[in-house]
Amino acid sequence: MPWRGRFEMTIAKTIAIDLGGTQVRAALCEGPRILVRASKKTDLAGGPTDIVKQFESLIDEVSAGADRGDIAGVGLSSAGPVDTELGIVLGIPTIPGWENIPICTLLSNRVGLPVHLENDAIAAALGEWRHGAGQGLQNMVYLTVSTGIGGGAVVDGRLLHGRKGMAAHVGHMRLAQEGPRCKCGAVACFEAFASGTALAERARAAGEADPAGFLGLTLKNKSIGALQVFEGAREGDPQCRLLVDQEAAYLGQGITSIIHAFSPEQVVLGGGLSHSFDLLEAGIHAVIAADAMAPFKQVRVVPSMLGDNSGLVGAATMALERAGS
Ligand SMILES: [Zn+2]
Known part of the structure; x- marks a missing residue:
């Protein structure tokens, strides 16, 4: 609710992150449009602490030209299973050490933005439904x-x-x-x-x-x-x-x-x-x-229709819809 009045006049920016076993990708988005994107090879050895650092560094990279105050929130699309009600990654078979990680709270505390979590395939489904095939x-x-x-x-x-x-x-x-x-x-x-x-x-x-x-x-x-x-x-x-x-x-x-x-x-x-x-x-x-x-x-x-961007567009859409709800 506190976000609604602030963002309804313009298309708010969001940050979308996609956590996979091979790559961590991030994008600064305006509505469904990807403005800037960046990626890193997933730091499998480092565990959750180092991957959260990767998130932070990617967020800094993609939002370098933007005012943090214009960003409505972060949409995180993650391999799972994830508990999106509690914002917890329950376990990722392809990424060791990711068991019961309260990722939304962890990341939100670090970047000062609301973080919303979605299973990667559900996020991609949202992206394709709203803006794709x-x-x-x-x-x-x-x-x-x-x-x-x-x-x-x-x-x-x-x-x-x-x-x-x-x-x-x-x-x-x-x-x-x-x-x-x-x-x-x-x-x-x-x-x-x-x-x-x-x-x-x-x-x-x-x-x-x-x-x-x-x-x-x-x-x-x-x-x-x-x-x-x-x-x-x-x-x-x-x-x-x-x-x-x-x-x-x-x-x-x-x-x-x-x-x-x-x-x-x-x-x-x-x-x-x-x-x-x-x-x-x-x-x-x-x-x-x-x-x-x-x-x-x-x-x-x-x-x-969105190809490799379905998940990022879906995560951005989710962050925008939840910020406005
Ligand atoms: Zn199976």
């Missing part, structure tokens, strides 16, 4: 597919949070009785089958089985990631094409369950694998057409 929809699901799989849902015109703000962890729905072990400890999660990491592992196995093939030769020169599989498929390599088709099938299977659970008008696909959406699109839609119940078959999957 989901604009104007009442029901949508955002799915990010990269090293893992995360989700965020808009249902009945509202961003879904659930208990502790942990709704839509769709990467950990189980797709089969048996399957690869997931980072969460369970087996056969959607993420364990369909993440970029899972695709890269299948590609590595295929390369080892056929050393003279495209993947085998790639493996000799460098490590294989999902990107190399898509490159190989574009060059017409049959093994890569098969892996891409299989990946599209896994994505289609998970997305079909998501469509049944949330009844979205559209599913927005983000994350690293969405850069190769053109190669996955037909396979995903073929599974939906075959497996979804009749009234769900026409639901479309579309690529994210």
